[in-house]
Amino acid sequence: MESVRFTNRNRTWDMAADLRLPKDFDPAKKYPAIICAHPISSCKQQTAGSIYAERLTELGYVTLAFDASHQGGSGGEPRHLEDPATRVEDFRCAVDHLVTLDYVDEDRIGCLGVCGGGGYAVSATMTEHRIKALVAVVAANYGRLMREGDLSAGAAIATLEAIGAQRTAEARGADPVITTYIPTSEEERKKAGIDDVDVVEAVDYYTTPRGQHPNSPDKLRFSGLAAAVGFDAFHLAERLLTQPLLVVGCDTPGSFGSHRDAYEIFDRAASEKKELFIVPDSTHYDLYDGSKYVDQAFEKITPFFAGNL
Template structure:
C-alpha cells in the first residue's frame, strides 16, 4: 500500500494505491478505481474492504478521498458537488495511465453507496473504464429530492439553500451541518429507527468504521447542485460497459435496493449481472465479513472476466 496524490484542476486528490502480492513493477496489471460512499473516505469501505480484497486478487486498486473532503484538496471544505465528484474519477483514470505497470486497456471502476452512483455517472462518459461494479449504489440526487418524504421537500430545501447563500454572501459564517445524527443518543432523540440510519450511525460514529477523514460534516450552501443531479440519467444510452450490481435484501431509507433494480433495468450494458446478498443490509455490505465476502465471490470473477 502506498499513499499518493493526483491532480484535479488546481488541487490534489489524496489516494491509496494497493498492490497484488509479489507485485513486480516491470510487469503490467489491470487496475480498479474504488470510490467511497457519500460522507465516507478512502480509509473506510472503498479502500480497506473492497480495494484491499481486489488487490489481494491480483489487481492494482486506487481508492481516493473526494475533492473538498478528507485529505484531498479543494475549497470550500466539506462540499459534496456531483460534477466535481464525477471529475474525480476521470482524474483518477488519468493518474493510472501514468503508471508504467498499469494496463491502460484494463481499467475498471467500483463504487459503494453514493460512490456507486457517481461511478455509474462517470463510466457513461469515461471510456477508459472497461467494467463497472456498484455495491449498494445510491442515487444521491434522488435521496436529496425526496428529503423527508413530505410534499414539497425539495423546494423547501432549495429555498433554505438560497437563504443561506444570501446570508453567506453578506458576511455570515458558512453553515456546516451533518449527514447523520452525531451519535446513537442523538439518533434516538430524532425518533428515526430506519435500518439504514441506525446502521449509518453505528458505522460512522463508533470504532466500527469511524475515521478522522470522515468527520460527518456537510456544507449546506453547496447542496443545490445535488437536487437536480441524477446518477442514472442517460444510462440507457451511454452505460454500455459490462456491469455488476450488488444489493442486500434488507431495504432501508437510502434506497440502494430499488436503485439497484432501476439501474439494472435501465443500463444499456449488453452484459450485466445482478447479485442479491441474502440477509444483508446496506451497511453489512460496507464491512461485515460474511456479506462482503459473498459480494466479492462474484465481484472478483466479474473483474477477472472483463479486465483480468
C-alpha cells in the same frame, strides 16, 4: 500500500489516494487496475479502501482508493462540499493518474464504488470509457435521495429555497452553515426518534470504532447542496452506460434507497453484459464490512472482473 497524490486537472488541486500493489509485484509487468470510490460522507480509509480495495489487491489488481475533492485528505475549497460534478470529475482524474503508471494496463481499468460512490461511479463510467468494467455495490443515487429524503409535498423546493437564503446570507458576510449527514451519536438518533435501518446502521458504522475515521467527520456544507438536489446519477444510463456491469444490492430496503436503486440501474443500463446480485438477508451496511456478506459479494465480483478486465 503507498499514499499518493494526483492532480484534479480541471479543478487545480491535488487528490489524495491510497495505491495498493499486489503481492510479488513486478514493475516490469502490466497489471489491471481498479478505482475504488468511497460512500458519501466517507473516506478512502473506510470500506472502499480497507475492505474492497484490499480484497481486490489480494486478487492481483492494482487498486486506487481516493478521497473525494473537498473532503478527507484531498484538496478543494470550500471544505465539506458534496458537489456531484466534481465527484464525477474525480473519477476521470483517477484514470488520468493510472494511465501514467507504466505497470498499469490502460486497456484493463475497472471501477468499484460503494453507496454514493457507487452512484457517482455509474455516472462517471457513462462518459469515461477508459473504464472498461464497473461494479456498483449498494449504489445510491444521491440526487434522488436529496429530492425524496423528506416525502412531504414540496420538500425539495423548500430545501432549495433554504439553500438560496443561506447563500444570500453568506454573500452578505454570514458564516457558512455546516450540518451533518446523520445523527452524531446513538443518543442523538434515539432522541430524534429515528429507527430506519439505514440510519441506525450508519450511526453504528460512522460514530463507533467499527468504522469511524478522522477524515470522515460527518460535516456537510449546506449552501453547496443545490447541485445535488438537481443531480441524477443514472441519467442517460440507457444510452451511455455500455460497459460490463455488476450491481450488488442489499436485501433490506432502507431510507438511503440502495435496494431500489440496484434494480433501477440494472434495468436502465445499456450494457449487454450486466448482472444483478441481491445479497440474501443483507442490509446496506452489511455490504460495508460484514465479512459473510462481503464474501458473498466477492463470489460475484471476482469472476466479473476476471472476465472483463
